[in-house]
Amino acid sequence: MTLNLTIAERLRRSGVSRRHFLTFCGKLMVVAPAGLAITNFISPNAVAATIGRARRPSVIWLHMQDCTGCTETLLRTSEPDLASLLFDVISLDYHETVMAASGHDAEAALHDAMEQNKGKYVLVVEGSIPTKENGAYLKIAGRNGIDMLKDVAANAAAVISMGSCSSWGGVPSSNINPTGATGVDSIIKDKPVINIPGCPPNPYVLLATILEYASTGKVPKLDALGRPKFAYDKTIHEHCPRRAHFDAGQFAAQFGDSGHREGWCLYKLGCKGPVTHAPCSTRHFNEVVDCWPIGIGAPCVGCTEKDIAFTVPIFTTADIKRPFPPDNYPLVNPEHKPVSPIATGVAGLVGGALLGAGFLASRKMGDDSTDAPKE
């Protein structure tokens, strides 16, 4: 597990073609069009040169209360070579799912990785950490999750929460949260934690974040919830390919109806796009275009957002805070609504009463003028 090799050297040694590496760099540029130093170039060659110079960072990956989906997303590629590319770009020194060792050997691997890369490794956490019953709901090698996390995070250079579970608690934390599941930043408070929420998130967001750190030594700009701004600054709605249908008021009302088949907006089916910050609308999954929920006609469930995911029912419509004008227009001369019968009735009654009162009063006035002067 040597770190003396730069990424470029390691790739060369592993026989990964330059073309594959450039393709990978191109994908990073799509994932982070703005806001990252390593992709702030106009060609993949420049990105490759920057990343190639960096030392392969040691990554220690901890699984807590997870479904392993975030690991799966990292391995989900359509090009078989890319999986090996991942392991040549980062040095994945401890990962319970993919490592060859198990049992005592695995524990030794973790210990060695921490010792040899003390203060330099990147800790990635997948899964929520249970806190009830003193963390008894998760134990690995006799230690509970909280202690394990604190121990490994102590000498980590950067801590990344991969997925919604480690970012804010995820599925295990939904009502009634029997295990007291919580995110990493509730436990690790003495260093910055980068949250990459999503269920699962786009793996390239994780890779771009790790590589930015490895290349520049700096963490990307984070928002108030600790999420990298280059990926989480916009809502799904802002970049949704179906936005024109929303603006024109074309909605799918039921799964399978004609609107749904036409690819119309899924807002009425409960799409949480307007209130969900995530990069999915422009960075799709599995490296296949349109391979993302809305792309295949399923409304977004807001899996990155703590207040939405697994809390607000999937088919409940989202509350839009800043509605913009739709595609239709008010007319210069709108048709006037007809006067209601009640209004006509009331007006008639009032008018009649006034006329009647006036008539009676005039009769009284006539009487006055014919009064004879008092003696």
Next chain:
Amino acid sequence: MRTDRRAFFKSFAAAAATLTVLPTTAEARAKKTAPSDAVGMLYDTTMCIGCKACVVACKETNDMPADTDGYGHGLYDSPDSLNQYTKNIIQLYKDGDEQSYAKKQCMHCIDPACVGACMLGALQKGKFGVVSYDVSKCVGCRYCETVCPFNVPKFEWAKAAPKIVKCELCKDRLAEGKEPACTAVCPRKAVIFGKYTDLLDEAHRRLQNSPGKYVNKVYGEKELGGTQVLYLSHIDFEKIGFRFQQDESVPHLQQSVTHGVYKGFIGPVALYGLLGAVMFRNRGKNSDKES
């Protein structure tokens, strides 16, 4: 009361004499012109694409709430016209193939009807010729809303402490040297901001350079005493909602009469003097008759 012919003619002559004290009213009020620092906007319907960026920018700059009661399924900000939530709007005129967008907001008239009608001076023509509103002087009588020929000032019916809502040409931004939000954001420069005289020249230049493209008039140059927001259109101005074509401003006749009648307060004093004299002359007459 009974009176004889002589007495009647005496009183009639006295009244006529009183009236001649009033100065001639017809030309008493000078026609107003644009102030020297006047700024304005020029809107060209041939360039507007109806994107409504100006509507959005106005709402955001002025922190106005969305109006979801309109035609927008309850989802969108979709005002039907200017209202208490909307200071600027894009409307559509469509008749078969003939179509035009129309941007509506305060016209910042040179001789505004609302300023003339406002009893307490809440609406004033201020810096840069912007018709500005001071809520601290407003009593909510809505004369301004009634009298405006462009139907611009809108009363906040839905509020317990209502005010009048209308475009004020982003006067706070003007004070910082910026242009209004709507003109700043327009992607095709269909509505532009500038000095009133420059905009008038630009409008005439466009009319001259493309004679067949526009109706040969700059709306607002003379209409209703002139407005600081000028319009160029490819179809009749009546169709896009400008019903009034006369040159005389709304306050002109009204203020000519009222300023004339009340000039120096001579008229009221004379009239009440006459009435007082009559009452004085008739005091004690009824009691005399009865005894």
